[in-house]
Amino acid sequence: MNALAARDLSFAYPDGTTAIEGLDLTIEAGERVAILGPNGAGKSTLLSLLAGLREPAGGEMSYFETDDPADELRDRIAHCPQAPADYLFNATVREDLEYGPAQLGIDRREAADRVDALAAEFKLESLLEKPPFRLSGGEQRRAALAAALAVEPDLLLLDEPVADVDAGHRETILDALDARNEDGTTIVVSTPDADLVAHVADRVVLLDHEGSIVRDGPVRAVLTDDELLGEVGVSPPQLVEAFQRAGVEDPPLTVEEAVERLRDGSHC
Ligand SMILES: Nc1ncnc2c1ncn2[C@@H]1O[C@H](COP(=O)(O)OP(=O)(O)OP(=O)(O)O)[C@@H](O)[C@H]1O
Ligand SMILES: [Mg+2]
Structure with a gap:
């Protein structure tokens, strides 16, 4: 479909x-x-x-x-804009996370459970009672994504x-997206x-x-x-560029893949 x-x-x-x-x-x-x-x-x-x-x-x-x-x-459908502050307009982060489920008429207890689970998943527990505009850029990003996921969209x-997000929280976000995709x-x-x-x-x-x-x-x-990426002004992934410049025709796309190749010697 x-x-x-x-x-x-x-x-x-x-x-x-x-x-x-x-x-x-x-x-x-x-x-x-x-x-x-x-x-x-x-x-x-x-x-x-x-x-x-x-x-x-x-x-x-x-x-x-x-x-x-x-x-x-x-x-x-949920859309999370480039500027996360555009998605956060309630008095507190908690209210922003509750907003979507409330709009859908979801039972308050069910909504509260969702907010608790998302706050834990996105490491927002200590930020729930704060006004969103007082959050840092990376914190706003996590709060906006959690708010989008609160409606459990298809x-x-x-x-x-992951713009403005540090490496640790980037993994948190990528894991959260993988989990949602595995659920369809x-x-x-x-x-x-x-x-x-x-x-x-x-x-x-x-x-x-x-x-x-x-x-x-x-x-x-x-x-x-x-060549194509260069034509539109996008740099290839750093690993791709490094391996291509070293003469590897089928370069790895991720660090995990590169490590595997280097370990088994299939890079050359
Ligand atoms: N409100 C607006 N009024 C007029 N032009 C706009 C407006 N918003 C965006 N544009 C123009 O539309 C084009 C596409 O903008 P858009 O924000 O969709 O690009 P983008 O691919 O998301 O860029 P970025 O990587 O910087 O986020 C750009 O030329 C931009 O200047
Ligand atoms: Mg953009």
């Missing part, structure tokens, strides 16, 4: 900036997809269009193979979900960082400066195409 299908999607801002043009994208339920592209490519615009938060200038969108618009599927649209949640992540892609996706949609898809394919094929 499709989680979403966009056909000939286009969008321009009121000042005339065309952010997305003639874009076709179908994402199957349960997929992990990264939208990769340089600054200004239109990644955030695309995610907000996919979330139904903006009216496209042209094209069609459908979700879960129904005719229902995104706003009627609110409880199935489709997660995450704009740069469709995950779409946007990022300008090719190093992140192999950790969050199996498929990459590469955007150029004009907001057009220049490649849509498996992570390994796209991330090892240094």
